[in-house]
Amino acid sequence: xxxxxxxxxxxxxxxxxxxxxxxxxxxxxxxxxxxxxxxxxxxxxxxxxxxxxxxxxxxxxxxxxxxxxxxxxxxxxxxxxxxxxxxxxxxxxxxxxxxxxxxxxxxxxxxxxxxxxxxxxxxxxxxxxxxxxxxxxxxxxxxxxxxxxxxxxxxxxxxxxxxxxxxxxxxxxxxxxxxxxxxxxxxxxxxxxxxxxxxxxxxxxxxxxxxxxxxxxxxxxxxxxxxxxxxxxxxxxxxxxxxxxxxxxxxxxxxxxxxxxxxxxxxxxxxxxxxxxxxxxxxxxxxxxxxxxxxxxxxxxxxxxxx
Amino acid sequence: xxxxxxxxxxxxxxxxxxxxxxxxxxxxxxxxxxxxxxxxxxxxxxxxxxxxxxxxxxxxxxxxxxxxxxxxxxxxxxxxxxxxxxxxxxxxxxxxxxxxxxxxxxxxxxxxxxxxxxxxxxxxxxxxxxxxxxxxxxxxxxxxxxxxxxxxxxxxxxxxxxxxxxxxxxxxxxxxxxxxxxxxxxxxxxxxxxxxxxxxxxxxxxxxxxxxxxxxxxxxxxxxxxxxxxxxxxxxxxxxxxxxxxxxxxxxxxxxxxxxxxxxxxxxxxxxxxxxxxxxxxxxxxxxxxxxxxxxxxxxxxxxxxx
Numbered sequence: 075x076x077x078x079x080x081x082x083x084x085x086x087x088x089x090x091x092x093x094x095x096x097x098x099x100x101x102x103x104x105x106x107x108x109x110x111x112x113x114x115x116x117x118x119x120x121x122x123x124x125x126x127x128x129x130x131x132x133x134x135x136x137x138x139x140x141x142x143x144x145x146x147x148x149x150x151x152x153x154x155x156x157x158x159x160x161x162x163x164x165x166x167x168x169x170x171x172x173x174x175x176x177x178x179x180x181x182x183x184x185x186x187x188x189x190x191x192x193x194x195x196x197x198x199x200x201x202x203x204x205x206x207x208x209x210x211x212x213x214x215x216x217x218x219x220x221x222x223x224x225x226x227x228x229x230x231x232x233x234x235x236x237x238x239x240x241x242x243x244x245x246x247x248x249x250x251x252x253x254x255x256x257x258x259x260x261x262x263x264x265x266x267x268x269x270x271x272x273x274x275x276x277x278x279x280x281x282x283x284x285x286x287x288x289x290x291x292x293x294x295x296x297x298x299x300x301x302x303x304x305x306x307x308x309x310x311x312x313x314x315x316x317x318x319x320x321x322x323x324x325x326x327x328x329x330x331x332x333x334x335x336x337x338x339x340x341x342x343x344x345x346x347x348x349x350x351x352x353x354x355x356x357x358x359x360x361x362x363x364x365x366x367x368x369x370x371x372x373x374x375x376x377x378x379x380x381x
Numbered sequence: 382x383x384x385x386x387x388x389x390x391x392x393x394x395x396x397x398x399x400x401x402x403x404x405x406x407x408x409x410x411x412x413x414x415x416x417x418x419x420x421x422x423x424x425x426x427x428x429x430x431x432x433x434x435x436x437x438x439x440x441x442x443x444x445x446x447x448x449x450x451x452x453x454x455x456x457x458x459x460x461x462x463x464x465x466x467x468x469x470x471x472x473x474x475x476x477x478x479x480x481x482x483x484x485x486x487x488x489x490x491x492x493x494x495x496x497x498x499x500x501x502x503x504x505x506x507x508x509x510x511x512x513x514x515x516x517x518x519x520x521x522x523x524x525x526x527x528x529x530x531x532x533x534x535x536x537x538x539x540x541x542x543x544x545x546x547x548x549x550x551x552x553x554x555x556x557x558x559x560x561x562x563x564x565x566x567x568x569x570x571x572x573x574x575x576x577x578x579x580x581x582x583x584x585x586x587x588x589x590x591x592x593x594x595x596x597x598x599x600x601x602x603x604x605x606x607x608x609x610x611x612x613x614x615x616x617x618x619x620x621x622x623x624x625x626x627x628x629x630x631x632x633x634x635x636x637x638x639x640x641x642x643x644x645x646x647x648x649x650x651x652x653x654x655x656x657x658x659x660x661x662x663x664x665x666x667x668x669x670x671x672x673x674x675x676x677x678x679x680x681x682x683x684x685x686x687x688x
Contacts, residue, residue, distance in 0.1 A: 222555035248529035
């Protein structure tokens with residue numbers, strides 16, 4: 075890994091001709107019937123089913139998309155066995171040439187944040203040797219605790235040419251409760267966005283973007299357009315497209331004219347694009363990913379990435 | 382578990398005559414030499430050493446304090462084996478009659494937050510049966526994403542007579558970057574504090590406190606006093622006493638006159654109260670816990686809890 079994170083993202087997106095990210099968010103009732111494990115096998119059985127399903131999803135989407143995003147909550151919900159599954163899924167994604175975003179929204183005071191960040195990136199240091207854990211290319215983090223709680227994640231990411239995505243304007247309905255509070259004439263999410271912009275400026279890649287990104291939900295198109303103007307050098311991770319209600323038109327303003335700048339995540343819209351009893355679930359996943367790519371290429375600057 | 386969370390906290394604190402919480406934050410270089418495992422045994426060896434040490438700490442402090450707080454970052458930093466250690470430590474704490482705060486600062490959109498919350502409290506539901514994971518009495522959460530991202534944690538806590546502690550004013554130096562931004566004449570942390578107060582009011586226990594608590598750092602004594610005035614019905618989890626620099630006088634304002642209302646956490650001040658080569662490290666831990674209790678009882682309303 076010798077290229078800055080934003081350049082690695084740009085190369086991957088140009089290579090695939092899109093910036094669709096497939097969210098790996100497995101749930102018991104969305105698994106194909108054929109992969110289910112009896113409930114009597116408990117959380118270890120569930121973790122095994124999640125792993126089998128997720129690995130197959132990775133193989134199906136690896137030829138199509140540049141990036142995947144495992145949602146850590148669903149693996150934690152299988153207990154320690156789920157954490158092993160998460161580890162193998164991240165490893166397999168790397169082997170398949172996919173970039174990874176570990177979506178775990180970590181945050182803590184500096185010395186504790188370092189432990190989370192080491193786990194996500196280079197690994198835990200023991201007697202001078204790094205022991206890898208998640209080996210993610212990037213992770214999501216929560217900014218509420220402020221700069222000294224955020225910076226250890228950025229520093230750890232930079233040591234592995236990785237990146238972080240800071241929550242700025244999240245996709246959920248109640249996101250505005252605190253994020254929209256105005257101070258000095260600017261909503262909180264703008265203060266956070268400007269901090270993200272300053273962090274990104276510390277190390278811009280040759281593609282013009284930084285290694286500190288922003289999470290900006292597709293469900294707030296007006297804010298997405300504003301934030302794009304405020305921090306043009308920041309890569310956005312855009313959740314909320316597809317199952318959460320955001321359409322291609324809603325995410326278009328997240329891109330820059332070069333077709334880069336926005337990674338559009340779809341989770342259930344792809345990995346649950348079938349009924350559990352559908353024997354052709356694998357085809358449905360591939361079709362859903364292709365349809366999302368076509369939709370985004372037609373209605374957003376993403377279409378400029380190749381063609 | 383048939384008593385509301387705040388009553389369980391009150392009973393435990395009155396029973397022990399204090400509200401000191403011992404933070405379980407193990408680190409490689411703070412372990413007693415005799416418990417260390419060669420680095421060649423990797424993260425599984427580290428997890429085993431953390432577990433042995435933490436279980437011994439629990440036994441040492443269980444006769445003295447009401448509550449312990451495992452810091453999830455340090456267990457995650459051992460990978461999946463660390464998660465198993467965290468599980469056994471939480472289980473042993475329960476067996477010893479200690480209340481537990483799982484300090485993992487989780488946050489996500491509603492349906493994903495549910496997965497984290499189920500993991501923390503009742504367990505993951507499979508075919509109508511709950512499969513326990515952490516079985517914590519309470520957990521810490523981050524409010525940045527707003528009400529619909531917070532409420533699933535509160536709902537899950539209530540199903541097990543558990544509680545949550547919402548980050549309000551954190552103990553780190555840079556906490557003010559966003560938390561101090563003023564909107565409508567109030568800093569962000571006051572907006573969050575008032576939301577916490579409203580959530581706590583939804584279900585007050587007979588002791589007069591709610592099951593939604595607030596994390597308020599000892600390193601900001603003035604803010605601690607203000608927040609106590611704004612939301613008298615909220616239990617505070619106060620980090621930053623001891624190694625982080627807060628003294629007993631700094632945390633006094635976190636209590637109410639009844640001697641309740643503030644859980645004072647000390648991590649390194651207790652579990653690292655010895656040099657690694659000290660054969661009497663167990664005695665040092667006990668002495669440090671006793672000294673902290675004496676200090677707090679002399680200089681805060683905690684002294685009213687028993688005597």
